[in-house]
Amino acid sequence: MGLASRISVDAKELITLLNDPANATTRLLTVWSNIPLLLMLDVDWERGPLVLVGLTDYMMWPLLPPGSLLQLDSKIRRVAEGAWTEFERPIYLIEYNDRFYCCHALRQRQTLLLISHAESPSPPSTLIPFKEARVRGQLTPIFRPLAVPGSAPRRRSRPRQSLKP
Numbered sequence: 001m002g003l004a005s006r007i008s009v010d011a012k013e014l015i016t017l018l019n020d021p022a023n024a025t026t027r028l029l030t031v032w033s034n035i036p037l038l039l040m041l042d043v044d045w046e047r048g049p050l051v052l053v054g055l056t057d058y059m060m061w062p063l064l065p066p067g068s069l070l071q072l073d074s075k076i077r078r079v080a081e082g083a084w085t086e087f088e089r090p091i092y093l094i095e096y097n098d099r100f101y102c103c104h105a106l107r108q109r110q111t112l113l114l115i116s117h118a119e120s121p122s123p124p125s126t127l128i129p130f131k132e133a134r135v136r137g138q139l140t141p142i143f144r145p146l147a148v149p150g151s152a153p154r155r156r157s158r159p160r161q162s163l164k165p
Helices: 011-019 024-032
Strands: 050-052 069-073 091-096 099-108 111-115 125-129 134-143
Touching (some): 091 111, 099 134
Antiparallel strands (some): 091 134, 099 111, 111 125
16 A cells, blocks of 8 residues: 555645744745755764754854754763864753753853854853753754855854853
8 A cells, every 4th residue: 555545635734834934844844945855865863863953043153053954962961071173062952941052061060051152143151050951962963054144143242251161
């Protein structure tokens, strides 16, 4: 029995759903429309689930612009220590107060420092209690849309602090 005969889809309902710009499915398909399908063939699906950077999340811009597709390795839940270059520093998915953060991180005793990219218009860092945060895993980029000048909101006029790893 073919797949088409086992799945019943109401075409009018599907068209209505896809024409609604506020619908989450429509927004997801719009973002994914820029991802080359051949790229998806190289994804190691056994490694972990995919994570999409929110369309208004500029915390890791320009390294990971909104709409970037990442893969979560939930086996790596410990924030690594060390001196890192911009491209070597691990990126984590951290849950805190019912919100997810895609960012660099640094553990300082009983606190966790969520660190945005140096060029990001987001605040440079956010200090949160370590016990209240959940490190969901380390992220690996799969697809990044191009970050072009003018594609991010203007940075607030606050100097960045130097962070020692």
